[in-house]
Amino acid sequence: MPEENRMKTFLEAAGRSGAKTVFCSSPAQAVSYLRDHSGGSILLPSFSSSRRLGLAGLLRDAGCEVIDSDFRRQSAAAAAGLTGVNFAFAETGTLVLESTEEPVRLATTLPERHFALLDPRKIFPDARSAAPVLRQLQSGTRHFVAFVTGPSRTADIERVLTIGVHGPREVHILLLEGLSDDPLEM
Amino acid sequence: MKKVRMQEYKQRIDNALSTPRLQEALHRFGDAWAKAREDAFLGLDFEALRAEIAGCKDEVRRHRERYLSEFIRNAENAGARVVRARNAEEACRYITELARERGVRTAVKSKSMVSEEIHLNKALEEAGVRPVETDLGEWIVQLAGERPSHMVMPAIHMFRQEVAELFGQVTGQPEPPDIAHLVQLARNQLRGAFIEAEMGISGANIAVAETGGLVLLTNEGNARLVATLPKIHVALVGIEKLAPSLEDALRIIQVLPKSATGQPITSYVTWIGGAVPCGEGDKELHIVLLDNGRSALAESPRCRDALRCIRCGACANVCPVYQTVGGHVFGHVYIGAIGIVLTAFYHGLDGAAEIVRACIGCRSCVSVCPAGIDLEDIILHLREVIAGEEGIGAGKSVVFKKIMRNRRLFHGMLRTAAILQKPVTRGERTIRHLPLFFSGLTEWRTLPAIADTPLRDSWTKLPQKVENPKARVAFFAGCLNDFVYPELGEDLVTVLNRLGAEVIFPEEQSCCGVPASYSGDRETASEMAEQNVRALLSEKPDYVVTTCPTCTMALQRDFVEHLKDNPVWAEKARRLSEITFDVSRLITDKLGGAEVFQGSGGDLTTYHDSCHLKRGAGVWREPRRLLAASGRELTEMAHADRCCGFGGSYSFASHPAVARRILEDKLTDIEASDAKCVAMDCPGCLLQIRGGLEKKESPIRAAHTIELLADTFRR
Numbered sequence: 001m002p003e004e005n006r007m008k009t010f011l012e013a014a015g016r017s018g019a020k021t022v023f024c025s026s027p028a029q030a031v032s033y034l035r036d037h038s039g040g041s042i043l044l045p046s047f048s049s050s051r052r053l054g055l056a057g058l059l060r061d062a063g064c065e066v067i068d069s070d071f072r073r074q075s076a077a078a079a080a081g082l083t084g085v086n087f088a089f090a091e092t093g094t095l096v097l098e099s100t101e102e103p104v105r106l107a108t109t110l111p112e113r114h115f116a117l118l119d120p121r122k123i124f125p126d127a128r129s130a131a132p133v134l135r136q137l138q139s140g141t142r143h144f145v146a147f148v149t150g151p152s153r154t155a156d157i158e159r160v161l162t163i164g165v166h167g168p169r170e171v172h173i174l175l176l177e178g179l180s181d182d183p184l185e186m
Numbered sequence: 187m188k189k190v191r192m193q194e195y196k197q198r199i200d201n202a203l204s205t206p207r208l209q210e211a212l213h214r215f216g217d218a219w220a221k222a223r224e225d226a227f228l229g230l231d232f233e234a235l236r237a238e239i240a241g242c243k244d245e246v247r248r249h250r251e252r253y254l255s256e257f258i259r260n261a262e263n264a265g266a267r268v269v270r271a272r273n274a275e276e277a278c279r280y281i282t283e284l285a286r287e288r289g290v291r292t293a294v295k296s297k298s299m300v301s302e303e304i305h306l307n308k309a310l311e312e313a314g315v316r317p318v319e320t321d322l323g324e325w326i327v328q329l330a331g332e333r334p335s336h337m338v339m340p341a342i343h344m345f346r347q348e349v350a351e352l353f354g355q356v357t358g359q360p361e362p363p364d365i366a367h368l369v370q371l372a373r374n375q376l377r378g379a380f381i382e383a384e385m386g387i388s389g390a391n392i393a394v395a396e397t398g399g400l401v402l403l404t405n406e407g408n409a410r411l412v413a414t415l416p417k418i419h420v421a422l423v424g425i426e427k428l429a430p431s432l433e434d435a436l437r438i439i440q441v442l443p444k445s446a447t448g449q450p451i452t453s454y455v456t457w458i459g460g461a462v463p464c465g466e467g468d469k470e471l472h473i474v475l476l477d478n479g480r481s482a483l484a485e486s487p488r489c490r491d492a493l494r495c496i497r498c499g500a501c502a503n504v505c506p507v508y509q510t511v512g513g514h515v516f517g518h519v520y521i522g523a524i525g526i527v528l529t530a531f532y533h534g535l536d537g538a539a540e541i542v543r544a545c546i547g548c549r550s551c552v553s554v555c556p557a558g559i560d561l562e563d564i565i566l567h568l569r570e571v572i573a574g575e576e577g578i579g580a581g582k583s584v585v586f587k588k589i590m591r592n593r594r595l596f597h598g599m600l601r602t603a604a605i606l607q608k609p610v611t612r613g614e615r616t617i618r619h620l621p622l623f624f625s626g627l628t629e630w631r632t633l634p635a636i637a638d639t640p641l642r643d644s645w646t647k648l649p650q651k652v653e654n655p656k657a658r659v660a661f662f663a664g665c666l667n668d669f670v671y672p673e674l675g676e677d678l679v680t681v682l683n684r685l686g687a688e689v690i691f692p693e694e695q696s697c698c699g700v701p702a703s704y705s706g707d708r709e710t711a712s713e714m715a716e717q718n719v720r721a722l723l724s725e726k727p728d729y730v731v732t733t734c735p736t737c738t739m740a741l742q743r744d745f746v747e748h749l750k751d752n753p754v755w756a757e758k759a760r761r762l763s764e765i766t767f768d769v770s771r772l773i774t775d776k777l778g779g780a781e782v783f784q785g786s787g788g789d790l791t792t793y794h795d796s797c798h799l800k801r802g803a804g805v806w807r808e809p810r811r812l813l814a815a816s817g818r819e820l821t822e823m824a825h826a827d828r829c830c831g832f833g834g835s836y837s838f839a840s841h842p843a844v845a846r847r848i849l850e851d852k853l854t855d856i857e858a859s860d861a862k863c864v865a866m867d868c869p870g871c872l873l874q875i876r877g878g879l880e881k882k883e884s885p886i887r888a889a890h891t892i893e894l895l896a897d898t899f900r901r
Contacts, residue, residue, distance in 0.1 A: 013450070072465055076381065092451045102463045105414045109407060127436050135432055138397045141264040142460035144413075149451050152407040154369060156323035156341055157349055159215050162369045165322055166376065167407025167454070 001125040006090045010123050014093030017150030018163060019171040030174050031058045034115055037172065040079025041065040043111060045103030047084045047186040049119075049179040055082070071103040081107030081168070084179065084186035085118040087133060091126040094149040095173065098137050098186060105144065114148070114168040119179040133183045188539075188576060195515075195540040202511040203843055208343055212509040213851070215342060219503045222448020223554075232556075235441055240558040242434045243494035246426070247484050253395040253428045254475065260398025264460020266471040270425075273478050274304035280474060281306065281387070281420055282313035288418060290315055290384040294376075296402070296409035297321040298389030299337055299497060300422040300476055302519045303532055306387070317387070318379040320408040322372050326352060335513030336521060338446045338499040343512050376408075386412035390423045391496070392438055393473075396431045399459035400473070403442060403452045410456055418470045421458075425475050426493040438496055445556040446498040479531040488567040492527040494557035501551035501561060506829045506848045507544050507841075516544050523551040523561040530568050535575060542568050546836050546848070547704060548797035548829035566703060573706030586702045586710040593696040593717065597640070600669045604636040611635040616880065627838065630846045631877030634670050641672035645691040648679050655688035657777065660727035662718070662741060662766070664734040665697050666869035674733055674869065677896035678769065682731070684899055685777040689731075694721035698740035699748075701834055708748070715745040719758050729776060730766040733892055735799035735868050736834075741766040742803065768799060769892055770808035770867060785817030785898040789887070792861035793820060794852070794875065795827035796868035809867050809891045816898045823859035828852065832874035849878045856886060863887045865894055 001009065014021050024030040034042065044056055044066050059066050067074045075081075083104055085095045095116050099105045108114050124130040127147075137145050152167030163169055180186075202208060227235075246253050258268045271277035277300075285293065293315055295301065307317045307328070319328040323340035327333065329352040334340030341349070350363035353371050361371060388409050392401035400421055402409045413419050429435045443449040461468045484490050502508040502522030513521035518529040518537045523545060530538035542565060551561045577583065589596050611617055617633040627633065641663055659682055667674050679689045699714030718741070722730050732738045742763045749755040767776065774780055793810055800806040806827070814820055831837060831848030852875060856864050864879075864886060866872060876888035 017453070076377075094451060094455075100462050102414065102465070105410065109410045109414060127439065128433070131433055131436060134436075135397075138399060138432070138457060138459055140459075142462050143264075143397075143399065143457065144459070144462045145457040146410070147451070147455035147457075149453050149455075151453065153405045153453055154322045155405075155447070156321070156326065156339065157344075157365050157368060158211070158346055159218065159339065159342070160365050162365055165369050165373055165406040165408075166320065166411060 001090065006123055006125060007120060010088060010090040010093055013091060014150070014173055017093045018153070019093060019150045019173055021173045021175060024174050024176045027053050027058060027176065030117065030176050031062050033174060034059060034082065035062045035064050037113070038064060038080040038115070039113060041067055041077070043071060043075055043078045043081040043103070043107040044068045045071065045083060045101065045107050047104070049084045049117065049186065071106045075106040075110045078111045080113040080115060081111045082115045083107055083117070085116050085122070086137065086186050087122040087124055087130060087183040088118055089126050089130065090123050092149055094127070094147050096130070096134070097146045097148060099144045099146045100140070100142065105146075108146065108148065109167055112164065112168060113170045113172065115172045115174060116148075117174050117176055117179055119181060120175050120177055121181045122183050130183070136184060191536070191540060198515045199511055199841070199843060202515045203847060207345065208512050209510055209847070211342065211345075212512060215339070216503050216509050219448055223444060223500070226444035226448045226450055235437070236556050236558045238437050239441055239496065239556055240494050242429060242437060243426070243557060245430060246428045247490060247493050250425065250428065250484065253430060254425060256395040257393055257398055257428060260396070261460065261473055262398070264398050265468065266398065266460050266473050268473045268475065270475045271477065277304050277422065277474050277476050277478070278306055278309035282309050282315070284418070284420070284472060285310065285313060285315045285385060288384060290418070292316045292318060292379060292383040293385040293387050294318050294320050294379050294383040294412050294416065295324070295387040296389070296404065296412040297324050297340070298387065298422050299520065300389050300424050301387065302334060303478065304476065306422070318376070318383070320376050320379065320412065322369065322406060325372060325376065329356065333514075333519065335517070336499055336502060337497050343514065380411045380415050383416045385418040385420060386416040387420045387422065388412050390421050390427055391442065392429050392435045393423050393427045394429055394432060394435050397459055399457050401435055401439065402456045402458070403439065403454070404456070405453045407454055410454060413456065413458055417464055418472070420472045420474065422474050422476060425477055425480050426495070441556045442496050442498055445500045445554070483531045489527060489531070489564050491559045492524060492564055494559055495524050495528070496557055498556060500554045500556065504550040504554050506548060506550070506831070506851070507546055507844060510844050510847045516541060523565065524559070526568065527561070527564050535572055538568065539572050539576065542572055543840050546829055546831070546833040546841070546845070548833075549801035550797070550829070553801050569704070569706035570708050578705050578707055582705050582707070586705065586707045590697055590702060591710055591713050593694070596696065597642070600636060601640070604638055604669075607635055627842060630881060631849065631874060632880040633877060634873055636669050637672045639672065640669045641675040642668055642691060642693060644672060645675070648676060650679065650683055650688055652683040652686060652688050655686060657687040657728045659687045659689050659772070660722055660725050660730045661689050661691050662695055662722060662730055662732045662737055663691070664732065664737040664869070666873065667733055671869050671872070671890075674890050674892055677890075677892045678731070678733060680896045680899055681773070681892060682777070685773060685782060687777055690725055690727065692721045692725045694724070696721070698737045700736050700740050700744070703744065704834060711744070712748040715748040715759065716752070716755055719745055719749070719755055719762050722762055723758055727765065729772060730762060731769050731772050732766065733769050733867070733869065733890065735768055735796045735802055736870065738766065738768045739798045739802040768803055768805055768867060770812055771803070771805050773812060774808045780811045780815035783812065783816040783895065783898055785815070788816060788818035788894075789862040790860065791818040791820055791863040791865050791894075792823045792856060792859040793826060794823070794830060794856070794864055794866040794871060796866055796871050797829050799867050800827050809865065812895060813865055813891060816895055818863070818894070821859050821861050823855045823861070825851070825855050828855075830871045830874045832870040834870060837874060849874055853878050853882065857884070861886065863889060863894070865889055865891050867891050
């Protein structure tokens with residue numbers, strides 16, 4: 001799949017899954033998007049690209065309320081979770097998040113909104129083509145790897161599709177070049 | 187015991203049939219699912235994908251001890267505690283004792299069919315632990331005190347008003363029957379349970395031997411919370427869920443959501459390996475590997491393919507019987523076609539004895555199964571096993587063993603019946619009413635009379651109009667053609683003569699034996715196979731032709747299977763199989779093709795695919811091609827390949843009320859097509875559909891394809 005088609009496929013599939021996709025030309029643009037859409041406090045677990053960018057500081061400077069410690073106690077009240085993405089699959093619009101550290105899991109399960117920062121260079125055509133990387137992510141003795149495709153959904157009452165039952169109601173994918181080209185890090 | 191069980195089963199059928207809303211819901215779901223599934227598999231090679239799944243699952247079955255030890259070793263290295271439970275009791279005991287030791291008061295659960303299988307909730311409650319189902323459908327079913335009626339959509343039988351009432355009991359105030367509101371309410375109510383619970387219990391869709399990890403596919407996100415928030419996570423896993431490698435797991439992930447809900451992928455696919463961090467410390471992960479009949483299933487050569495099942499529920503979604511009665515009738519814990527097999531091995535034959543008869547044999551499930559399981563074949567085998575345990579009933583036993591095996595006696599009795607029916611038929615070809623307790627059978631369809639002269643008696647008087655025949659074709663008529671619709675035989679001769687073939691009727695042929703094997707009497711079926719192979723081959727035909735697809739399947743497939751261990755007959759049965767064709771394929775492939783007909787100006791016609799022709803013999807394009815060539819304008823009805831509800835004795839004896847409802851669906855589709863004529867290639871379907879149309883006094887003509895083709899030469 002050529003690079004250009006891959007992005008097109010990813011955007012279409014992510015859209016079909018109910019996720020929003022936003023191109024950001026700079027970290028500052030991503031921060032202002034987060035400020036405008038978070039709807040309240042943001043859970044920010046620690047991950048490589050966030051540390052490199054100094055995201056916590058940038059968000060606080062922009063006036064956001066950031067929770068980056070004591071996740072268990074504070075996550076229930078948070079409006080949003082912000083994470084990176086290890087890599088993605090174009091075919092299905094899927095995000096892959098190495099979630100062994102508990103704060104990543106809390107930030108992507110409990111709040112109503114999940115913001116995911118994805119470097120466009122880390123989009124694989126499909127799951128099968130990413131198998132070797134997936135294997136590396138699971139080669140540690142313990143692991144928790146999450147594929148996330150769109151928001152939480154159910155059709156359990158009269159088969160009517162309803163968004164946001166136990167997990168996030170909104171998934172925003174912020175595409176930002178230069179975060180990381182290493183699928184092993186978030 | 188058996189009598190009470192049968193009565194209760196019949197009562198459940200009657201209850202389901204008197205709930206039209208249920209049928210409407212299941213039909214609507216079936217239609218929407220079929221479309222979504224088709225879209226999801228678009229551009230993919232379904233046959234190749236299911237062959238891969240079957241291959242992976244068969245590999246695990248053959249070497250299950252090796253993969254089990256590999257899985258256990260890797261999971262334990264990652265910090266999981268793994269236990270093997272031989273049965274439901276051992277699994278429940280381990281979990282309840284663990285809960286007691288750790289002082290667990292509340293356990294949050296995500297969807298697990300294994301938990302249903304072992305009745306874990308009951309065991310937890312008895313141990314003083316409050317189990318809270320968190321999958322929305324499961325929670326609804328739990329609040330209602332019921333069991334899931336579908337493996338993927340547990341509450342598919344319920345409606346928003348009922349859900350609102352149940353939720354109102356939880357909140358202590360009236361709740362509006364608004365779905366978005368009800369979903370939000372479930373989110374809020376269950377959040378508390380997630381935070382409070384000391385234990386999370388989940389199933390697993392896949393256990394990866396290579397990594398010792400588990401894979402869970404969900405849409406709601408509850409399994410992620412079950413696996414994250416409580417300190418203890420118990421995963422209940424049937425040992426058939428093993429996959430050798432990560433690539434195998436990816437294959438299952440690629441296929442399962444497409445087949446289950448028509449989604450390209452579920453919202454969440456979660457890979458969990460070992461004791462991940464949890465709060466200040468590490469998670470306690472307990473993996474309970476359950477056998478409970480799976481090893482026995484693996485040892486059964488006729489049934490073991492059922493272990494390939496990935497629990498997508500597709501077999502129920504396409505099943506006309508499931509759509510008519512739902513999973514509380516057609517199921518035990520596991521529902522639909524796969525449910526019959528799993529119930530027999532996991533819960534015992536007694537639980538399966540009634541539902542094993544519920545299958546109408548249409549093979550829809552076989553055509554959609556993403557693991558390539560021939561469910562119908564396994565179900566037929568289970569009927570034999572249950573017949574061996576309980577008998578097939580004295581009446582059937584006499585008919586099959588004493589009468590059917592003796593051709594002269596069997597045919598003599600049919601001739602006698604043709605005379606005895608006179609007071610009912612009043613000399614007509616159609617029976618519109620039957621007296622007394624048989625009257626139910628003609629309430630919804632007329633029945634054809636047995637012909638005064640069966641085809642076999644008039645055959646020598648049928649002129650063969652063909653000089654220098656290019657082929658000698660033996661006609662295997664089957665009972666319905668021979669004794670009920672002899673005129674179809676005449677039509678066949680007319681058409682095949684015109685195509686340059688001579689048609690012979692080997693007189694020693696008899697019933698194909700399918701009625702016996704469908705009732706679980708394989709011995710009679712094998713005897714009939716031998717009689718027919720002898721009769722048909724003795725005339726040294728170039729081809730054998732049938733006008734009944736069930737007979738086609740018997741000659742092409744069943745005879746070979748029945749006689750495969752018979753040194754005298756195995757090779758002959760294979761030879762017969764090779765030269766047997768249904769009439770449409772014989773014409774298109776062997777006798778010159780559709781071009782011969784070149785007709786025009788026929789009625790607008792719709793085609794009904796007979797189950798055994800399309801899904802048994804793989805023939806569906808051929809008759810359409812022939813009808814079009816004969817000048818008929820074709821229009822497709824909706825659900826053209828859905829069963830008409832005939833099913834042989836299914837519509838006469840075992841499930842007439844279900845058969846009637848399935849026929850109603852078919853007639854609705856036929857009428858909606860606006861066709862003036864409905865064509866089909868099966869005398870059984872003809873009996874059912876023509877009978878239903880006649881009873882409604884519909885002007886639509888129901889006809890066998892051969893009848894319509896013969897018309898073109900008569901015109």
